Amino acid sequence: xxxxxxxxxxxxxxxxxxxxxxxxxxxxxxxxxxxxxxxxxxxxxxxxxxxxxxxxxxxxxxxxxxxxxxxxxxxxxxxxxxxxxxxxxxxxxxxxxxxxxxxxxxxxxxxxxxxxxxxxxxxxxxxxxxxxxxxxxxxxxxxxxxxxxxxxxxxxxxxxxxxxxxxxxxxxxxxxxxxxxxxxxxxxxxxxxxxxxxxxxxxxxxxxxxxxxxxxxxxxxxxxxxxxxxxxxxxxxxxxxxxxxxxxxxxxxxxxxxxxxxxxxxxxxxxxxxxxxxxxxxxxxxxxxxxxxxxxxxxxxxxxxxxxxxxxxxxxx
Amino acid sequence: xxxxxxxxxxxxxxxxxxxxxxxxxxxxxxxxxxxxxxxxxxxxxxxxxxxxxxxxxxxxxxxxxxxxxxxxxxxxxxxxxxxxxxxxxxxxxxxxxxxxxxxxxxxxxxxxxxxxxxxxxxxxxxxxxxxxxxxxxxxxxxxxxxxxxxxxxxxxxxxxxxxxxxxxxxxxxxxxxxxxxxxxxxxxxxxxxxxxxxxxxxxxxxxxxxxxxxxxxxxxxxxxxxxxxxxxxxxxxxxxxxxxxxxxxxxxxxxxxxxxxxxxxxxxxxxxxxxxxxxxxxxxxxxxxxxxxxxxxxxxxxxxxxx
Ligand SMILES: [Zn+2]
Numbered sequence: 001x002x003x004x005x006x007x008x009x010x011x012x013x014x015x016x017x018x019x020x021x022x023x024x025x026x027x028x029x030x031x032x033x034x035x036x037x038x039x040x041x042x043x044x045x046x047x048x049x050x051x052x053x054x055x056x057x058x059x060x061x062x063x064x065x066x067x068x069x070x071x072x073x074x075x076x077x078x079x080x081x082x083x084x085x086x087x088x089x090x091x092x093x094x095x096x097x098x099x100x101x102x103x104x105x106x107x108x109x110x111x112x113x114x115x116x117x118x119x120x121x122x123x124x125x126x127x128x129x130x131x132x133x134x135x136x137x138x139x140x141x142x143x144x145x146x147x148x149x150x151x152x153x154x155x156x157x158x159x160x161x162x163x164x165x166x167x168x169x170x171x172x173x174x175x176x177x178x179x180x181x182x183x184x185x186x187x188x189x190x191x192x193x194x195x196x197x198x199x200x201x202x203x204x205x206x207x208x209x210x211x212x213x214x215x216x217x218x219x220x221x222x223x224x225x226x227x228x229x230x231x232x233x234x235x236x237x238x239x240x241x242x243x244x245x246x247x248x249x250x251x252x253x254x255x256x257x258x259x260x261x262x263x264x265x266x267x268x269x270x271x272x273x274x275x276x277x278x279x280x281x282x283x284x285x286x287x288x289x290x291x292x293x294x295x296x297x298x299x300x301x302x303x304x305x306x307x308x309x310x311x312x313x314x315x316x317x
Numbered sequence: 318x319x320x321x322x323x324x325x326x327x328x329x330x331x332x333x334x335x336x337x338x339x340x341x342x343x344x345x346x347x348x349x350x351x352x353x354x355x356x357x358x359x360x361x362x363x364x365x366x367x368x369x370x371x372x373x374x375x376x377x378x379x380x381x382x383x384x385x386x387x388x389x390x391x392x393x394x395x396x397x398x399x400x401x402x403x404x405x406x407x408x409x410x411x412x413x414x415x416x417x418x419x420x421x422x423x424x425x426x427x428x429x430x431x432x433x434x435x436x437x438x439x440x441x442x443x444x445x446x447x448x449x450x451x452x453x454x455x456x457x458x459x460x461x462x463x464x465x466x467x468x469x470x471x472x473x474x475x476x477x478x479x480x481x482x483x484x485x486x487x488x489x490x491x492x493x494x495x496x497x498x499x500x501x502x503x504x505x506x507x508x509x510x511x512x513x514x515x516x517x518x519x520x521x522x523x524x525x526x527x528x529x530x531x532x533x534x535x536x537x538x539x540x541x542x543x544x545x546x547x548x549x550x551x552x553x554x555x556x557x558x559x560x561x562x563x564x565x566x567x568x569x570x571x572x573x574x575x576x577x578x579x580x581x582x583x584x585x586x587x588x589x590x591x592x593x594x595x596x597x598x599x600x601x602x603x604x605x606x607x608x609x610x611x612x613x614x615x616x617x618x619x620x621x622x623x624x
Contacts, residue, residue, distance in 0.1 A: 161527075161546060161547070163546075163547035163548075163551045163552045163555050164547075164552060164555065164556055165552060165556060165560060165561065165564065167546075167547070168545050168546060168547065168552070168564070168565060169569075169573050170573065171531075171573065171574075171575045172527070172545070172546040172547065173522075173526035173527040173530075173531050173544075173545060173546040174527075174531040174575060176527035176528075176546065177496075177500065177526075177527050177528050177529070177530075177531040177532050178531075178532070180496055180497055180500050180527075180528060181500050181504065181532060183497075184497060184500055184501055184504070185504070200484075200493060200524070201493070201496065201523070201524055201527040201528075201546065204493055204494075204496055204497060205527075208497040208500075220490060221489065221490060221493070222484045222486060222488075222489055222490055222492050222493040222524070223484070223486055227551075228486050231486065232406040232407075232486060232487075233406055233407065238406075241406070242406075245402070245404050245405065245406065245489075246402075246404075246486075246489045246490075247402045247489045247490065248489065248490065253490055256401070256490065256491060258490050258491070258494060305501045305504075308494065308497040308498050308500075308501055309462065309498055309501050309502070311458075311491065311494035311495070311497065311498050312397065312398070312401070312454075312455035312458060312459075312488075312491045312494060312495065312498070313397075313398070314398065314401070315398045315400070315401025315402065315403075315491075316401060316402055316403070317401075317403060
């Protein structure tokens with residue numbers, strides 16, 4: 001288990017519990033009592049810490065390496081997942097994975113950023129930072145879903161689109177723009193969930209949905225706190241201040257009317273109990289799909305477009 | 318117009334400040350270093366006569382150069398929520414906004430105007446780079462929505478002229494949402510069968526390039542204009558190598574199939590006229606087939622399109 005800086009007191013307590021457990025294999029009542037007492041303390045501390053995470057702490061939680069990623073969600077929630085590869089023009093970009101599958105009995109198209117979980121898979125998926133081919137594949141798969149009347153589920157988890165010479169040469173900006181355009185044109189339900197990091201244009205490329213949800217400790221922002229700090233504060237050290245100023249938490253985005261709902265995470269964040277987090281996402285997506293089922297394609301499209309046309313009519317104050 | 322009241326302060330400042338005579342008379346070309354007499358520069362549309370470098374044009378000069386006889390009507394843009402996040406870094410965003418407003422005499426970084434280009438009625442949405450780097454927040458999004466509505470109402474082609482570093486960070490996620498919002502707006506123009514033309518000027522990057530600015534039926538760029546998604550500095554620090562010659566310039570995009578043409582400023586208007594007439598007057602040359610519709614004069618939209 002990886003611990004974040006602000007989780008140190010929790011890590012220490014859990015270390016003690018671990019030690020005590022190793023101390024005796026016998027049913028020493030005193031030790032069992034002590035373990036129980038410490039565990040209660042851990043829970044209390046977790047609850048207190050996670051109830052009032054700062055935006056900067058949330059940024060770290062959202063990027064936590066042990067958090068469930070796209071493929072974890074797919075394995076847990078989608079049956080008969082059938083990955084579909086390639087943009088039919090240049091390459092297969094594994095920063096974005098997509099395919100057909102069965103979610104709670106219904107066929108659908110599932111698309112999302114995959115960050116990877118170890119060095120090898122992170123390199124394979126380019127840390128979830130897509131090149132134009134990734135967005136063009138997403139567009140192709142969304143169009144296919146549209147053709148067959150299948151709902152689209154997108155899971156967003158990216159630091160942003162890949163900033164590279166090759167990506168620019170092949171039209172990163174155009175690829176993102178077309179992906180957004182496609183999201184907004186679909187005549188099937190589009191449910192988007194920010195599961196970790198919603199980084200700028202690379203995120204909204206998959207997230208202009210009928211229903212946009214965020215995990216409780218996910219973040220979604222126009223620029224990373226570090227990027228914003230280096231431009232406006234002229235110092236990467238100010239990332240904490242930038243995270244505050246940007247209002248990038250699920251709770252603030254909900255108040256701003258940018259997202260439609262927040263999916264509660266298990267105590268201590270999705271990384272502590274991935275199964276619970278994934279089940280909660282499954283339930284929330286199923287509910288959202290149920291609300292949209294049976295609606296006419298034209299209505300789905302018009303409502304989605306109206307929603308985004310209204311974005312920015314209200315502030316936080 | 319109501320923003321005229323903001324004009325008083327900068328004017329007074331101008332009177333107090335001593336005139337910087339040499340700066341006004343001679344300009345140094347940032348590309349070749351030649352000194353250019355201001356009248357020559359003006360005559361040459363701010364293009365260096367020595368090396369052909371296209372300098373950035375102030376937005377009003379841009380509009381003058383596009384429309385027939387330099388004649389256009391601006392529309393007043395609806396008011397939007399200012400500083401929705403109460404953002405502050407070293408300085409309050411609301412103060413930065415006020416500074417930009419008094420410096421430019423404008424409400425925000427976009428101007429929407431309509432008039433004729435080659436006799437064809439068009440709507441133009443042009444960015445003001447002098448206003449916070451032309452960054453796109455809610456007000457700019459609102460400008461593009463209004464421009465698209467006006468184009469639909471007038472059955473006129475829409476021309477977008479971005480000059481922008483990207484999304485306005487100080488409006489946070491709401492500025493990111495303008496990418497989706499402007500995409501819907503311009504798509505409404507396209508749905509009506511009306512041409513949507515983008516004139517990419519220096520610079521067009523970030524969230525602006527990755528939304529409406531790359532979705533034109535026809536994509537035109539000025540020579541040397543920087544157009545791309547990621548900033549060159551960000552890319553350099555990511556890949557840790559030198560960027561190729563001419564990277565993210567208009568010519569580079571042309572070579573990579575991302576735009577239709579690179580057109581020097583001196584030929585821009587003629588090129589636009591030719592395209593507009595080809596798309597809007599499809600009958601045999603000279604024969605007027607479908608005259609663009611004029612503004613209705615008895616609708617409730619009147620207030621939205623006051624000049
Ligand atoms: Zn020169």
